[in-house]
Amino acid sequence: MNTASVAAKSDPVDATVDQIAAFMRDCSFEATRPSAGDIAALGKTLAPGTQVYLTMLPHRPLDEMVAAAVAIRQAGLEPVPHLSARHFPRFDVLERHVGRLVDEADVRTALLIGGDAEHGVGEIQTALSVIENGLFQRRGLKALGLPGFPDGHPNMSEDEIEANLVTKLAAVQQAGLEPHIVTQFCFDSRTIIAWLHWLRQRGVHAPVRVGLAGPTSLMTWLNYARKCGVKASAEALASRSGLVRHAFKAVSPDPIIRTIAAAAAAKQIDGVSPHLFAFGGIGATAKWAQPAIAGAIRLNKDGGFDPV
Numbered sequence: 028m029n030t031a032s033v034a035a036k037s038d039p040v041d042a043t044v045d046q047i048a049a050f051m052r053d054c055s056f057e058a059t060r061p062s063a064g065d066i067a068a069l070g071k072t073l074a075p076g077t078q079v080y081l082t083m084l085p086h087r088p089l090d091e092m093v094a095a096a097v098a099i100r101q102a103g104l105e106p107v108p109h110l111s112a113r114h115f116p117r118f119d120v121l122e123r124h125v126g127r128l129v130d131e132a133d134v135r136t137a138l139l140i141g142g143d144a145e146h147g148v149g150e151i152q153t154a155l156s157v158i159e160n161g162l163f164q165r166r167g168l169k170a171l172g173l174p175g176f177p178d179g180h181p182n183m184s185e186d187e188i189e190a191n192l193v194t195k196l197a198a199v200q201q202a203g204l205e206p207h208i209v210t211q212f213c214f215d216s217r218t219i220i221a222w223l224h225w226l227r228q229r230g231v232h233a234p235v236r237v238g239l240a241g242p243t244s245l246m247t248w249l250n251y252a253r254k255c256g257v258k259a260s261a262e263a264l265a266s267r268s269g270l271v272r273h274a275f276k277a278v279s280p281d282p283i284i285r286t287i288a289a290a291a292a293a294k295q296i297d298g299v300s301p302h303l304f305a306f307g308g309i310g311a312t313a314k315w316a317q318p319a320i321a322g323a324i325r326l327n328k329d330g331g332f333d334p335v
Contacts, residue, residue, distance in 0.1 A: 069313055079099050113153075170204055172209045220287065285330060
């Protein structure tokens, strides 16, 4: 090997780009009511088998989610539907829905959430009761995701969050399902890394998909932050170098990705991959992520990166 190639491999800029690409390679995406055009574009942009999570919206027909899951599977991607426990009136209704997702879209993984409602619309009051019911095993589901909250939860204390998560993870494992955690989006890499340390120190070693808000306008980010109870404000975002650009018109998570990728490469955190919330549209979010996944990026002075 000549000295030029040795120097190239030891270049810290190249090493950072490689870290980002390695971290982004297992990136998943979250879509809300994707159109046929959105799904077709995803199939052309993303690598086969990429996980696309499907948000469950109250008052929308379940057929809509099944159809989206089928289309995502046909596009060569992996559909991961949300199941909002308290929005189902009965266990048998939820079980039929899961059965259709498995049978028609070959769904293998789902994300189980309690739902925003304080009380269920029927007999299902908790996500834990759904896990313990056994319907996932009966319908052939293989893996189950649970939500995590690095930035806290508007209605639960830290102790309640911990007890809730640990109890459900134990129930998932006891049910013979493969568990993982998908976090609410967060605007601060320090908060995310501290939460991951908190999680591992409590003996929780399930894989974690770290929720990040995909590129969009500042106001869109803040609107979602308020709705989801995430502790964010214009002042806080503006103070975080690199997140807010172009006179507060565009916001991008690349500085957070760069920091977390470096921590993962240094083995300060483990079992972590990114999960992008497509607040700027699923097609645009996938297109933005693709250069980072491919390593076709250059580092910028804001602590993030840009496509080349």
